[in-house]
Amino acid sequence: MIERLAVMGVGLIGGSLARALRAADQVGEIVGCGRGRENLEQAVELGVIDRYHQDPVEAVRDADLVFLAVPLGAMRDLLAQIGPALRPDAVVTDGGSVKSSVVADARAVFGTVPPWLVPGHPIAGTERTGVSASFAELFHHRRVILTPVAETDPQALATVRSLWEAAGADVSEMSVAHHDEVLAATSHLPHMLAFGLVDALTRMDCSDEIFRYAAGGFRDFTRIASSSPVMWRDICIANRASLSAMLARFSTEMSDLAASIRDADGEHLLEVFARAKAARDDFIDGTR
Amino acid sequence: MIERLAVMGVGLIGGSLARALRAADQVGEIVGCGRGRENLEQAVELGVIDRYHQDPVEAVRDADLVFLAVPLGAMRDLLAQIGPALRPDAVVTDGGSVKSSVVADARAVFGTVPPWLVPGHPIAGTERTGVSASFAELFHHRRVILTPVAETDPQALATVRSLWEAAGADVSEMSVAHHDEVLAATSHLPHMLAFGLVDALTRMDCSDEIFRYAAGGFRDFTRIASSSPVMWRDICIANRASLSAMLARFSTEMSDLAASIRDADGEHLLEVFARAKAARDDFIDGTR
Numbered sequence: 001m002i003e004r005l006a007v008m009g010v011g012l013i014g015g016s017l018a019r020a021l022r023a024a025d026q027v028g029e030i031v032g033c034g035r036g037r038e039n040l041e042q043a044v045e046l047g048v049i050d051r052y053h054q055d056p057v058e059a060v061r062d063a064d065l066v067f068l069a070v071p072l073g074a075m076r077d078l079l080a081q082i083g084p085a086l087r088p089d090a091v092v093t094d095g096g097s098v099k100s101s102v103v104a105d106a107r108a109v110f111g112t113v114p115p116w117l118v119p120g121h122p123i124a125g126t127e128r129t130g131v132s133a134s135f136a137e138l139f140h141h142r143r144v145i146l147t148p149v150a151e152t153d154p155q156a157l158a159t160v161r162s163l164w165e166a167a168g169a170d171v172s173e174m175s176v177a178h179h180d181e182v183l184a185a186t187s188h189l190p191h192m193l194a195f196g197l198v199d200a201l202t203r204m205d206c207s208d209e210i211f212r213y214a215a216g217g218f219r220d221f222t223r224i225a226s227s228s229p230v231m232w233r234d235i236c237i238a239n240r241a242s243l244s245a246m247l248a249r250f251s252t253e254m255s256d257l258a259a260s261i262r263d264a265d266g267e268h269l270l271e272v273f274a275r276a277k278a279a280r281d282d283f284i285d286g287t288r
Numbered sequence: 289m290i291e292r293l294a295v296m297g298v299g300l301i302g303g304s305l306a307r308a309l310r311a312a313d314q315v316g317e318i319v320g321c322g323r324g325r326e327n328l329e330q331a332v333e334l335g336v337i338d339r340y341h342q343d344p345v346e347a348v349r350d351a352d353l354v355f356l357a358v359p360l361g362a363m364r365d366l367l368a369q370i371g372p373a374l375r376p377d378a379v380v381t382d383g384g385s386v387k388s389s390v391v392a393d394a395r396a397v398f399g400t401v402p403p404w405l406v407p408g409h410p411i412a413g414t415e416r417t418g419v420s421a422s423f424a425e426l427f428h429h430r431r432v433i434l435t436p437v438a439e440t441d442p443q444a445l446a447t448v449r450s451l452w453e454a455a456g457a458d459v460s461e462m463s464v465a466h467h468d469e470v471l472a473a474t475s476h477l478p479h480m481l482a483f484g485l486v487d488a489l490t491r492m493d494c495s496d497e498i499f500r501y502a503a504g505g506f507r508d509f510t511r512i513a514s515s516s517p518v519m520w521r522d523i524c525i526a527n528r529a530s531l532s533a534m535l536a537r538f539s540t541e542m543s544d545l546a547a548s549i550r551d552a553d554g555e556h557l558l559e560v561f562a563r564a565k566a567a568r569d570d571f572i573d574g575t576r
Contacts, residue, residue, distance in 0.1 A: 073554075123503045143501060185489055186502040190509045192545060193481050198564040200541040201473055211571045213431055214474040215411045220508040221478045225568040229561035237552045247546045251539070253488040257480060258535045264525045266361075273517035276486040280513040283499045 002027040002163070006063035008056060008078060010034050010043045012125060013095045014069030015134025018048050020167035023136040033059035043131040057085040065163065068094035072234035076105035079117075083109060086116070091156045093118040093163075097183060097231075099147040099176040101238035115153035118160040120146045121179065122169060123187075127226040140168035147176045184242035189250060191232055192243070194225040290315040290451070294351035296344060296366060298322050298331045300413060301383045302357030303422025306336050308455035311424040321347035331419040345373040353451065356382035360522035364393035367405075371397060374404070381406040381448045385471060385519075387435040387464040389526035403441035406448040408434045409467065410457060411475075415514040428456035435464045472530035477538060479520055480531070482513040 005021065007014040010032040021027040032049035033056050034040050040052040053059040060066050060082045070078055075096060086092070092114075096102045099119045106113045113119075124142035126133060144164040148157050164171045174182070201210050236243060260268040293309065295302040298320040309315040320337035321344055322328050328340040341347040348354050348370045358366055363384060374380070380402075384390045387407045394401045401407075412430040414421060432452040436445050452459045462470070489498050524531060548556045 123501060125503075125505075127505075142503070145501070182494070182498055182501050185492065185498050186506050190485060190506055192542070192549075193485065194509065195561050195564040196541045196545050197478060197481065197538065198568050199560050200538050202563055202567040204473065204537075206470070207567075210470055210473050211567070213411060213433070213470050214571065215413075215430070217413075217415075217512045218474050218478055219572070220511050221482065222568050222571075223508050224505045225564045226572070227561075227565070229558050229565055232561050233554050233557045236549045236557055237554055240549050240552060244546060244550050247542065247549070249492075250485065250488050251542065251546070253484045254480070254535065254539065257484050258532060258539070261480075261524045261528050261535070262532050264528060266521050266525055269521040269524055270517050272487050273483050273515075273520050275490055276483040276513045277515070277517055279490040279495075279499070280486050280510050283502065283510075284507070284514070 002065045004029045004031060004063045004065075006031045006033060006060045006066045007049060007069060008033045008059065008066065008082075009069035009071075009074075010040060010049060010052070010131050011069060012129055012131075012133045012138070013122065014067060015043060015048045015131040016124075016136065016138035017067055017069070017095075017122075017167055019134055019136035020139055021163065022047075024166045026163070026166045031059050031063065039131050046131060048131055048134060056081045060085050060087075060090070062087055064090055065159070066090055066092040068092065068096070071228075071231050072096050072098055072101055072238040073230075075102055076108060079105055080109045083114075091116050091118065091159045093120045093146075093160045095120065095122055096238075097121060097187065097235050098238035099179045100241075103147075103149060103176055113149050113151045115151055116156050118146060118148060118152060118156050119176065120144060120160060120164070121183070122164070124169075127223055129228050129231075137168070139164065142169050144169040144171045145179050146171060146173050147179050148173060149176065180239050180242045181245075184239055184246040188235060188239055188243045189246045191224050191227065192236070192247065193250075194222050195232070198222050198225040290353045292317045292319060292351045292353075294319045294321060294348045294354045295337060295357060296321045296347065296354065296370075297357035297359075297362075298328060298337060298340070298419050299357060300417055300419075300421045300426070301410065302355060303331060303336045303419040304412075304424065304426035305355055305357070305383075305410075305455055307422055307424035308427055309451065310335075312454045312456075314451070314454045319347050319351065327419055334419060336419055336422060344369045348373050348375075348378070350375055352378055353447070354378055354380040356380065356384070359516075359519050360384050360386055360389055360526040361518075363390055364396060367393055368397045371402075379404050379406065379444045379447045381408045381451070383408065383410055384526075385409060385475065385523050386526035387467045388529075391435075391437060391464055401437050401439045403439055404444050406434060406436060406440060406444050407464065408432060408448060408452070409471070410452065412457075415511055417516050425456070427452065430457050432457040432459045433467050434459060434461050435467050436461060437464065468527050468530045469533075472527055472534040476523060476527055476531045477534045479512050479515065480524070480535065481538075482510050483520070486510050486513040
């Protein structure tokens with residue numbers, strides 16, 4: 001049971017965790033913090049938080065659990081601000097999509113990764129943002145990856161694990177580096193392709209007409225291009241090592257495919273498409 | 289009113305048009321044709337077609353309307369086979385995703401594009417295949433593009449237009465070349481990216497784990513990678529000129545994005561992502 005939860009950034013992720021813990025009756029008071037007063041007022045009206053402070057120092061006061069749900073670019077300053085204000089036994093975790101940068105931020109601020117900081121990442125979300133998009137079931141049966149480091153207090157890790165389990169998530173652990181590689185492949189690269197595709201089409205002469213004739217496949221394919229530009233700018237910069245490697249790998253794949261198309265090499269195209277279809281069908285069936 | 293419709297290839301598209309015209313009471317008899325006897329038997333059982341022939345010559349006999357819904361790679365042979373067997377007043381249209389290749393096939397077979405051939409393309413479909421996936425509403429409010437050429441008989445064009453309108457579609461016309469450019473951008477390129485992404489991930493060392501941590505965004509993004517490999521091999525080869533140009537354009541876009549990521553150029557990344565998000569949001573709102 002959490003006595004006082006401080007949610008730093010009451011958007012889709014922060015708001016949904018607050019709702020989930022409230023619904024599971026796992027939390028006493030919930031204090032929100034954020035830059036947009038309107039969003040915070042709405043969060044109170046919706047019952048997602050009990051009250052709010054715009055000053056992070058005030059928001060974390062006496063909280064036993066602090067959840068950092070701000071863009072990656074805001075993590076370092078936030079850690080520096082709240083560090084000295086935390087209750088001595090407070091546990092802090094975050095929801096950032098890149099873990100190496102959060103760990104590096106902590107090292108930069110504190111000289112080490114504090115034992116009370118448990119880096120984590122709920123693999124859930126929609127392309128919508130703000131507290132109005134949050135809902136208690138967002139994490140149901142979703143994977144949450146925790147990436148403890150050598151310094152992490154096992155008790156703090158256990159606390160964060162049970163918090164996510166109370167929110168309905170399947171929690172697993174992996175190393176910081178491995179997390180960032182896996183996410184570069186499954187999430188960050190696809191987002192770059194969706195943003196890149198839509199942007200490329202936007203810049204074509206007949207772009208209005210092009211969008212007019214786009215169909216359902218395009219709609220689904222580009223859904224993730226409606227995600228928050230600020231959040232994705234931060235993710236790209238935070239994970240630029242792993243993401244650059246994935247972009248290079250993908251570029252090789254596409255050069256290969258483009259050559260087969262140019263040369264009308266039907267045999268190779270069929271091989272690639274069949275292998276991709278089989279993998280994707282297995283993925284959907286849950287057999288992969 | 290169509291007296292006898294011959295559906296050459298009773299899959300998702302052919303089966304759905306048959307169902308739609310039947311539902312709209314616009315057709316007398318429907319004769320199916322295809323290579324897979326099991327699929328044709330199922331089509332009869334489902335009431336999608338009244339009877340079938342596996343021989344195209346028999347299937348088009350006395351049909352006043354013939355719909356070619358076979359992979360692009362099979363069009364040329366099919367046109368050569370059915371040409372001499374058609375009723376003198378028969379109208380033929382197709383559902384191929386590339387129009388320049390169908391027109392080239394007709395020229396190769398007949399020396400000219402016959403006036404009775406109306407090249408067309410319903411922009412509809414799912415990643416599923418076969419008559420069992422067909423449904424009468426597939427074309428409701430979907431765009432169908434007809435690409436008549438100089439030789440096309442206006443009466444044949446009008447007949448095909450009303451056929452698609454009876455199936456609930458919004459029909460428009462454009463040139464063969466423009467159609468192939470627009471579709472390369474909105475459909476063929478996205479399919480290449482989805483196939484290429486899944487294939488690239490499949491070939492990574494930790495691919496099983498990668499798929500395990502993929503989430504909803506990945507699911508939507510890669511849906512089109514579950515499409516028919518044979519159909520897409522044919523589309524790639526048939527539209528290789530326009531598709532190669534789009535692949536080159538996209539490659540430039542991604543090199544640019546990769547450079548910004550490597551250089552941590554947040555300003556440029558934000559600009560690209562914001563432009564893409566705005567275009568995609570407008571597209572979904574229908575304002576673009």
